[in-house]
Amino acid sequence: MTKALYYEKKFILDSKLLEVRKIDTSYVLILEESIFYPNSGGQLADRGFIDGREIVNVEVENGIIYHFILEKDYQYFKGKEEQLVRLEVDQEARISHSIYHTAQHLISSLVYEDYEANTLSFHMGEEYATIDFDHGDILVESLRLIEKKLWDLIGTGAPITTKTYKTLQDLAGVDLRKQPKFDKNIRLVTIEGYAASPCCGTHLADIRDIRLIKIFKTEKIKKKLRVYYLAGDDAFKDYQKKAEVTNKIANFYTTDPEVLYDKIILENQKFKDLVKKNNLYENKIIATEVKLFLEQKEPVLIWEFKEKNHNPKYLEKVGNLILNQYQEQSKGKIFLLVLNSENKIITISNNEKIKIGDLVRQNVDVFNGKGGGNQLKAQAFFKKNQDMFDFLDSLKVMIQSQI
Numbered sequence: 343m344t345k346a347l348y349y350e351k352k353f354i355l356d357s358k359l360l361e362v363r364k365i366d367t368s369y370v371l372i373l374e375e376s377i378f379y380p381n382s383g384g385q386l387a388d389r390g391f392i393d394g395r396e397i398v399n400v401e402v403e404n405g406i407i408y409h410f411i412l413e414k415d416y417q418y419f420k421g422k423e424e425q426l427v428r429l430e431v432d433q434e435a436r437i438s439h440s441i442y443h444t445a446q447h448l449i450s451s452l453v454y455e456d457y458e459a460n461t462l463s464f465h466m467g468e469e470y471a472t473i474d475f476d477h478g479d480i481l482v483e484s485l486r487l488i489e490k491k492l493w494d495l496i497g498t499g500a501p502i503t504t505k506t507y508k509t510l511q512d513l514a515g516v517d518l519r520k521q522p523k524f525d526k527n528i529r530l531v532t533i534e535g536y537a538a539s540p541c542c543g544t545h546l547a548d549i550r551d552i553r554l555i556k557i558f559k560t561e562k563i564k565k566k567l568r569v570y571y572l573a574g575d576d577a578f579k580d581y582q583k584k585a586e587v588t589n590k591i592a593n594f595y596t597t598d599p600e601v602l603y604d605k606i607i608l609e610n611q612k613f614k615d616l617v618k619k620n621n622l623y624e625n626k627i628i629a630t631e632v633k634l635f636l637e638q639k640e641p642v643l644i645w646e647f648k649e650k651n652h653n654p655k656y657l658e659k660v661g662n663l664i665l666n667q668y669q670e671q672s673k674g675k676i677f678l679l680v681l682n683s684e685n686k687i688i689t690i691s692n693n694e695k696i697k698i699g700d701l702v703r704q705n706v707d708v709f710n711g712k713g714g715g716n717q718l719k720a721q722a723f724f725k726k727n728q729d730m731f732d733f734l735d736s737l738k739v740m741i742q743s744q745i
């Protein structure tokens with residue numbers, strides 16, 4: 343058994359190294375005493391150093407605390423058994439963990455008292471923490487109220503006490519929110535004014551030290567509700583970051599953050615209207631262009647698209663118009679539409695003798711291109727512009743020889 347001293351709020355300790363062990367691919371230290379809090383009860387393990395070497399994880403099993411070290415430090419500790427080593431716990435990280443943990447007790451207590459929802463589990467991550475409640479409908483609707491009440495409670499403050507009871511019998515008469523999982527050495531944590539709950543984690547002395555809780559997301563998982571929150575420094579930093587981003591966007595739209603959402607919806611609608619209008623004009627222009635183009639008498643027509651607004655969609659519109667609306671005017675003709683900027687060709691055949699899909703497929707490889715399609719319409723892509731034009735020349739000769 344390791345003598346656990348992490349509840350004593352000591353952050354430096356010299357302790358005897360008992361064993362250096364390799365477990366599968368991990369390397370661990372076992373000490374006589376430890377101030378490192380291990381992964382348990384949803385709370386993250388402490389970070390820190392032993393003899394200046396990084397402790398990457400801490401686990402506990404059957405009362406033994408395992409301090410995980412890096413492989414490169416294994417040799418350093420090997421042979422140091424029975425000697426004193428120096429433990430240093432990252433105090434800032436521990437305080438942050440205690441803030442999150444205490445915040446969980448406060449949220450759980452409040453939600454239990456006011457909304458009769460039980461806490462199912464608690465999970466602390468590197469960036470935020472989550473609590474799962476057994477029913478969530480009331481909570482989602484009341485989230486803003488809960489946050490406001492948490493804010494008021496933290497402002498007023500309330501002491502937190504922990505007490506360990508030897509047996510279950512000793513708990514008689516204690517107001518409990520949750521039944522303990524163990525029947526001896528039961529550690530209870532109590533926020534003044536609320537029922538106690540069994541817990542092995544590290545806490546603050548007063549809820550006032552939480553400073554701020556921000557619930558930033560909720561998620562329904564079947565009947566339960568997962569509440570995501572930030573606490574302490576993390577909540578404050580998040581506010582700063584979000585305010586900065588909001589102000590930046592508001593400045594961009596030359597408006598105030600309060601009316602930013604409405605402004606974005608309005609601007610988005612304006613944009614959609616413009617796109618619609620633009621499409622109408624574009625279709626009109628395309629129709630005129632196609633009409634003029636079809637007045638040419640040659641059987642094989644090459645049309646190069648070089649303008650800024652000429653994109654694959656534009657080409658597609660031209661192709662569809664020729665195929666669907668100008669069948670009579672285009673009868674017997676072959677069209678080679680060229681999008682210069684993208685080395686792309688759309689070919690259209692309104693001549694029964696020319697199976698354009700076959701022609702493209704059989705010859706495109708020779709010019710390092712890719713393509714295919716049916717006998718009415720086919721397309722081809724090339725890596726190099728020159729290859730595309732060489733292909734076009736060759737295709738034109740082939741077509742002319744077949745009509």
Ligand SMILES: [Zn+2]
Nearest residue numbers: 443531541543
């Ligand atoms: Zn706790």
